[in-house]
Amino acid sequence: SQTIHQWPATLVQPVGSPLSLECTVEGTSNPNLYWYRQAAGRGLQLLFYSVGIGQISSEVPQNLSASRPQDRQFILSSKKLLLSDSGFYLCAWQISSTGELFFGEGSRLTVL
Amino acid sequence: SQQGEEDPQALSIQEGENATMNCSYKTSINNLQWYRQNSGRGLVHLILIRSNEREKHSGRLRVTLDTSKKSSSLLITASRAADTASYFCATDSPYSGGGADGLTFGKGTHLIIQP
Numbered sequence: 719s720q721t722i723h724q725w726p727a728t729l730v731q732p733v734g735s736p737l738s739l740e741c742t743v744e745g746t747s748n749p750n751l752y753w754y755r756q757a758a759g760r761g762l763q764l765l766f767y768s769v770g771i772g773q774i775s776s777e778v779p780q781n782l783s784a785s786r787p788q789d790r791q792f793i794l795s796s797k798k799l800l801l802s803d804s805g806f807y808l809c810a811w812q813i814s815s816t817g818e819l820f821f822g823e824g825s826r827l828t829v830l
Numbered sequence: 831s832q833q834g835e836e837d838p839q840a841l842s843i844q845e846g847e848n849a850t851m852n853c854s855y856k857t858s859i860n861n862l863q864w865y866r867q868n869s870g871r872g873l874v875h876l877i878l879i880r881s882n883e884r885e886k887h888s889g890r891l892r893v894t895l896d897t898s899k900k901s902s903s904l905l906i907t908a909s910r911a912a913d914t915a916s917y918f919c920a921t922d923s924p925y926s927g928g929g930a931d932g933l934t935f936g937k938g939t940h941l942i943i944q945p
Binding site: 752806 | 936
């Protein structure tokens with residue numbers, strides 16, 4: 719069966735520090751992968767999606783970036799965090815036939 | 831911008847009662863999905879209804895879709911304390927080239943079931 723792992727689960731970082739959140743999927747090949755951000759009390763905002771290795775599409779301009787170095791690995795990065803980067807980051811993969819998303823458990827980032 | 835908007839934003843009911851949440855969206859869709867999120871956790875897919883379907887059931891869940899009004903409802907019957915969570919509707923778009931660019935989520939309805 720397919721599983722999706724995200725880490726770290728919780729992160730507290732100072733403004734201006736770098737960021738790396740990692741997501742890996744098991745049990746499926748060539749998945750569509752997504753990074754969403756959820757601010758407190760808000761819905762989900764799509765940040766990046768990837769349909770294959772090295773293929774990244776960005777939905778919003780920001781100081782975040784994403785990379786897909788391997789088929790089942792999706793990384794969210796920043797060189798210098800801003801206070802506004804605080805939030806709950808969710809990685810997901812998609813069943814191509816139906817469009818259903820399967821989410822990881824999330825990474826809560828607090829920028830101080 | 832948000833495609834789906836859930837209503838109400840928050841709902842508190844007694845255990846055993848039915849809970850109804852609504853979702854409105856703006857553009858044409860291929861399908862509409864409902865997800866559940868427990869506090870501090872990832873989202874879990876509940877049910878998908880296609881644009882050519884009007885009603886769908888799954889256990890205690892009943893989803894309706896009215897494409898003429900661009901709205902959907904999620905009914906949870908005989909609610910339990912464990913149903914306490916946030917519920918989100920999500921839509922894709924027929925213009926999204928196969929849906930690879932993900933789903934658009936509403937802000938969610940926070941449901942509290944009082945024991």
